[in-house]
Amino acid sequence: MTVxxxxxxxxxxxxxxxxxxxxxxxxxxxxxxxxxxxxYRFVNGIGVVTxxxxxWPWALWTSWKLTGVALAGAGYSTALLVHFLGRDxxxxxxxxAFVLSMLGYLxxxxxxxxxxxxxxxxxxxxxxxxxxxxxxxxxxxxxxYTVVQVVEFLYIYEERVRVPKVMRTVLKKIYVPLLFLGxxxxxxxxxxxxxxxxLAKGRLDPLWWTLLLPVFAVMTSFFVGPSVVTMENFxxxxxxxxxxxxxxxxxxxxxxxxxxxxxxxxxxxxYAVRGVLPxxxxxxTLGNIALVELVGCVLLPALLFLTPSIRASxxxxxxxxxxxxxxxxxxxxxxxxxGMMNSTGEGMYRPxxxxxxxxxxxxxxxxxxxxxxVENFPVYSEDDVIASEAALAEQEAERKAREAAxxxxxxxxxxxxxxxxxxxxxxxxxxx
Amino acid sequence: xxxVETTGAEDRETEPQGTGRRTFLKGVAVTAGAASVAxxxxxxxxQSDAVVEELAKEHENDPALLIDLTxxxxxxxxxxxxxxxxxxxxxxxxxxxxxxxxxxxxxYSVVVSRGRAGEDGEPRYVRQQCMHCLDPxxxxxxxxxxxxxxxxxAVVYDGDRCVxxxxxxxxxxxxxxxxxxxxxxxxxxxxxFCVDRTSEGRPTACADACLRGAxxxxxxxxxxxxxxxxxxxxxxxxxxxxxxxxxxxxxSVMYISDVAFxxxxxxxxxxxxxxPEYTWEITRLIPPVATGIFMTLMALYIKRRRVILEARxxxxxxxEHAEVQP
Numbered sequence: 001m002t003v004x005x006x007x008x009x010x011x012x013x014x015x016x017x018x019x020x021x022x023x024x025x026x027x028x029x030x031x032x033x034x035x036x037x038x039x040y041r042f043v044n045g046i047g048v049v050t051x052x053x054x055x056w057p058w059a060l061w062t063s064w065k066l067t068g069v070a071l072a073g074a075g076y077s078t079a080l081l082v083h084f085l086g087r088d089x090x091x092x093x094x095x096x097a098f099v100l101s102m103l104g105y106l107x108x109x110x111x112x113x114x115x116x117x118x119x120x121x122x123x124x125x126x127x128x129x130x131x132x133x134x135x136x137x138x139x140x141x142x143x144x145y146t147v148v149q150v151v152e153f154l155y156i157y158e159e160r161v162r163v164p165k166v167m168r169t170v171l172k173k174i175y176v177p178l179l180f181l182g183x184x185x186x187x188x189x190x191x192x193x194x195x196x197x198x199l200a201k202g203r204l205d206p207l208w209w210t211l212l213l214p215v216f217a218v219m220t221s222f223f224v225g226p227s228v229v230t231m232e233n234f235x236x237x238x239x240x241x242x243x244x245x246x247x248x249x250x251x252x253x254x255x256x257x258x259x260x261x262x263x264x265x266x267x268x269x270x271y272a273v274r275g276v277l278p279x280x281x282x283x284x285t286l287g288n289i290a291l292v293e294l295v296g297c298v299l300l301p302a303l304l305f306l307t308p309s310i311r312a313s314x315x316x317x318x319x320x321x322x323x324x325x326x327x328x329x330x331x332x333x334x335x336x337x338x339g340m341m342n343s344t345g346e347g348m349y350r351p352x353x354x355x356x357x358x359x360x361x362x363x364x365x366x367x368x369x370x371x372x373x374v375e376n377f378p379v380y381s382e383d384d385v386i387a388s389e390a391a392l393a394e395q396e397a398e399r400k401a402r403e404a405a406x407x408x409x410x411x412x413x414x415x416x417x418x419x420x421x422x423x424x425x426x427x428x429x430x431x432x
Numbered sequence: 433x434x435x436v437e438t439t440g441a442e443d444r445e446t447e448p449q450g451t452g453r454r455t456f457l458k459g460v461a462v463t464a465g466a467a468s469v470a471x472x473x474x475x476x477x478x479q480s481d482a483v484v485e486e487l488a489k490e491h492e493n494d495p496a497l498l499i500d501l502t503x504x505x506x507x508x509x510x511x512x513x514x515x516x517x518x519x520x521x522x523x524x525x526x527x528x529x530x531x532x533x534x535x536x537x538x539x540y541s542v543v544v545s546r547g548r549a550g551e552d553g554e555p556r557y558v559r560q561q562c563m564h565c566l567d568p569x570x571x572x573x574x575x576x577x578x579x580x581x582x583x584x585x586a587v588v589y590d591g592d593r594c595v596x597x598x599x600x601x602x603x604x605x606x607x608x609x610x611x612x613x614x615x616x617x618x619x620x621x622x623x624x625f626c627v628d629r630t631s632e633g634r635p636t637a638c639a640d641a642c643l644r645g646a647x648x649x650x651x652x653x654x655x656x657x658x659x660x661x662x663x664x665x666x667x668x669x670x671x672x673x674x675x676x677x678x679x680x681x682x683x684s685v686m687y688i689s690d691v692a693f694x695x696x697x698x699x700x701x702x703x704x705x706x707x708p709e710y711t712w713e714i715t716r717l718i719p720p721v722a723t724g725i726f727m728t729l730m731a732l733y734i735k736r737r738r739v740i741l742e743a744r745x746x747x748x749x750x751x752e753h754a755e756v757q758p
């Protein structure tokens with residue numbers, strides 16, 4: 001474990017900081033590439049940077065958007081569990097999930113603008129109401145929900161930076177409505193994202209086409225949430241020495257396991273009712289992929305989560321979470337690419353390098369902003385931050401010892417700017 | 433709201449035991465889940481035959497096109513007329529005629545050669561263009577109403593309004609709309625059924641140009657009768673199927689052929705139900721489901737109101753208190 005920075009702790013810093021490590025420099029490099037690519041795309045159009053054709057009007061970017069929104073479901077599922085279903089003790093994991101979710105949605109919105117031919121018309125749906133389209137519902141819900149999340153972030157922001165009194169009053173007033181919107185909107189756009197493909201009846205393979213697409217979309221995005229939170233917790237543990245909340249995670253994944261089982265059962269029932277079971281077990285490529293998706297990445301992790309000894313072990317919960325996430329990613333790619341493959345007449349979609357570059361760039365952007373937010377805003381709980389400070393201190397001591405023994409030191413670069421903190425440093429130290 | 437206060441107080445008393453609340457929550461969750469699943473199963477969809485019949489009646493007098501593939505020799509005059517009439521470019525990378533012909537932004541219509549098809553091994557030529565569905569999926573998919581079906585039955589596109597999301601391309605069961613991939617601000621491009629002509633009752637440019645009688649322009653109802661008369665007149669030649677009569681609820685452009693449609697590259701696994709009906713099955717559920725979820729959230733919130741607000745309060749007051757100190 002090499003800790004190079006600590007998350008933000010109230011009243012300990014009066015500057016914005018960002019520590020550059022080789023890995024982060026690499027991410028910045030990827031992000032820079034993305035900016036160049038985006039400029040290139042805005043000048044030359046979509047066809048030049050992607051391999052999209054009239055037969056494949058949607059492909060990798062769409063898969064990525066569907067995946068991003070599904071994984072960002074971590075935000076709403078955690079919020080529902082914590083606020084509405086009374087799991088108050090899970091506050092420790094809530095903000096991390098929320099920030100991840102907000103960044104996921106901002107990423108999807110960016111990707112959406114990149115993917116529009118006449119992006120400057122993006123405001124049209126607010127004026128010309130094509131309400132009979134699933135896209136209309138999707139656009140409104142995702143748009144509103146992204147705004148809701150950004151406003152919700154202000155609650156974290158105002159704990160760090162002095163804000164006008166008016167803003168604080170307003171935030172206080174709208175807290176409960178936001179809570180409701182934050183739980184209600186995701187259900188609809190999560191479902192709408194997959195409902196888009198309901199129109200592809202006869203073209204999307206029956207292994208994935210069903211009228212239950214929206215129900216499945218909501219279920220998958222809900223049950224993948226705890227797995228995403230688990231992985232986030234483990235990554236934060238490696239980056240910051242943040243403690244892994246094994247007990248909370250164990251409880252959350254147990255809930256998700258039951259939903260996974262229900263999903264598996266419903267999926268099988270749906271196959272049976274529509275008579276698709278023979279195709280599932282036919283041994284064809286698509287059938288096998290669907291089996292991998294359902295058995296390997298839904299049933300298996302659900303059973304792993306339900307086994308107390310596996311759930312309680314770090315590797316166990318990590319492997320099962322990774323499987324569950326892989327399952328949802330696979331599902332979204334199956335709907336958007338593999339399931340559409342046979343009807344396009346052009347075979348498998350081969351994305352261009354630039355197209356992949358966009359996806360990587362967006363992911364790098366999310367990672368970097370996440371790191372910045374965690375290190376500059378109270379995202380993690382106080383106890384978590386104290387633990388990671390301890391980890392950093394311990395590591396520092398080790399480094400000093402090594403230095404004393406004559407090993408040369410490598411200095412990480414700190415980028416800093418002054419900020420007017422909401423809590424002056426001296427007050428904070430008094431409080432302790 | 434005194435009522436709310438009492439509920440909250442009661443809840444606080446029962447909360448330590450937890451079981452009552454948990455049972456309640458489970459009940460709510462199970463009921464909501466079961467209801468949504470039950471409501472989503474396609475039990476209430478109108479019979480597709482009824483829908484097709486209704487649509488056919490409604491669009492009986494719409495201008496329509498009957499394409500008789502047995503009469504087409506692949507001369508390409510129709511495509512030429514189409515390009516001239518719509519001011520479209522001729523591009524070598526987007527052939528409008530021949531084996532590689534495909535709809536593209538410079539081709540509203542094409543004539544594709546389908547090798548040696550049929551029992552006689554003679555080549556067949558398939559003209560492709562927008563089918564002008566009676567209940568078009570693209571129109572239902574467009575979330576800014578850039579695509580509309582006009583009163584005369586033509587499905588037309590307004591490029592100035594379009595956002596460029598390409599959902600119409602995904603929605604179209606015949607893969608008709610094409611996109612200007614090489615443009616900085618790409619738009620959709622598709623056949624508009626020569627709406628200026630057809631709305632006045634004049635035939636489309638392509639139908640005007642055809643010398644072989646492969647393209648017949650007329651009212652949809654009459655053309656259907658004509659199609660079945662031709663099939664009935666020479667049953668040894670024609671396949672007993674009018675493509676477009678019932679596909680996705682019926683289309684204004686219809687085909688008859690002497691070779692199985694599947695062999696000629698037509699999509700034959702399309703349902704008779706208009707595709708927008710499927711979406712409607714889902715979107716019609718949004719208001720009740722939204723109300724249901726909202727009520728559930730409300731119930732949960734009322735039960736937990738005090739806990740939620742206290743948590744918020746605690747998070748809010750600590751720093752505020754600190755700020756006053758200096």
